[in-house]
Structure formats: C-alpha cells, structure tokens
Amino acid sequence: MKNLMTLYAVFCAAVIAAGVVATSPQNTPAVAASMSAAELKLDIRKLWEDHISYTRNYIISALGDLPDAKSVAKRLLKNQDEIGQAIVPLLRG
Numbered sequence: 001m002k003n004l005m006t007l008y009a010v011f012c013a014a015v016i017a018a019g020v021v022a023t024s025p026q027n028t029p030a031v032a033a034s035m036s037a038a039e040l041k042l043d044i045r046k047l048w049e050d051h052i053s054y055t056r057n058y059i060i061s062a063l064g065d066l067p068d069a070k071s072v073a074k075r076l077l078k079n080q081d082e083i084g085q086a087i088v089p090l091l092r093g
Contacts, residue, residue: 051083054072
C-alpha cells in the first residue's frame, strides 16, 4: 500500500510540474474572449496552487491512514475537474 501511495505522490508531483509549465505565459495558446490574459493566468495559477495543497493533504491523510482521507481525496478530484473546466476556453480558442 505504501508503494502505491509513493507512486501516486510521484505522479502528482509530475502533474503539478506539468501544470506549472503549461500555465507559463509563453505556453498559453489562446485567451477566452471574456477574460484578459492576466485574469486567466491568475485563475489557473490559483487552481494549480490549490491542487498542490489538496495533493499534499491527501498524501498526508492517506499515508497516515487518517479518517479524512476519503473526503480529502474527493476534494482533490473536484479540483481536477475545476482545472479541466478552466482550460475549456483555451481548447476552443
């Protein structure tokens, strides 16, 4: 079980690193008409910062076998959905 959690932690770190690269200004392919580039960058950065926090909390709860692990995992997955919704305008761009 701990090997699986370690693998998950490494995977999350890779996803976070990819998100930081993907949200850097030179990699933004388009900006939604209703948002400025600065607003979009701040919103996406906030979502990734939240993702870092939720991932950290999940790792601590899962490895510590804490009773809140399921609720923390649920919030982490919700944040993943929020990131997906935030980039939809970029894909349509």
